[in-house]
Amino acid sequence: DRILSETAASIKRCFRETDLAARFGGDEFCVFMTSAPRGAVEKKAQEMLEALVAGQAAPDGREIKITVSIGAALVSRDDRDYDLLMEKADTALYRAKELGKNKYVLV
Numbered sequence: 568d569r570i571l572s573e574t575a576a577s578i579k580r581c582f583r584e585t586d587l588a589a590r591f592g593g594d595e596f597c598v599f600m601t602s603a604p605r606g607a608v609e610k611k612a613q614e615m616l617e618a619l620v621a622g623q624a625a626p627d628g629r630e631i632k633i634t635v636s637i638g639a640a641l642v643s644r645d646d647r648d649y650d651l652l653m654e655k656a657d658t659a660l661y662r663a664k665e666l667g668k669n670k671y672v673l674v
Contacts, residue, residue, distance in 0.1 A: 570631060577618045581611055597656075605641060605673065612637050612671040620669050636663040637671035 571594065578596055579588050591597040600608065619635045638660025642652045659672040666672070 570633065574619060574633070578615060581614045581618060608639050608641065608673055609671075612639055612673065616669055616671060634668040636660055636668075638663055639671060639673040641673070 571590065574594075575588070575590055575596065578598065582588055582598060582600065585601060587599040589597055598611075600611065603611075615637060616635055619633060638656045638658065640652055640655035640659055642648075655674050659674045662674075663670045663672040
């Protein structure tokens with residue numbers, strides 16, 4: 568529980584107050600950014616990787632290393648279908664997992 572809480576806090580620190588970050592289920596998190604160009608999304612994905620992979624402290628003081636896979640998707644102004652966006656992000660997530668640990672894929 569503590570690792571999940573610290574992970575959520577790390578993710579939240581990477582984003583603006585206008586962005587929505589939430590735990591999606593289990594060990595999955597979801598972030599919705601508004602008005603973010605491709606370069607900004609890539610920068611945030613890299614920031615999250617670096618923040619989360621840096622390690623977190625266990626209650627006994629040991630450092631715990633976690634791995635991260637990030638799937639990101641862009642939506643156009645004309646296409647704001649939530650289900651399609653989530654499907655694209657999920658596909659990107661599984662592609663990131665296939666590439667190995669600590670990767671992100673943006674579609």
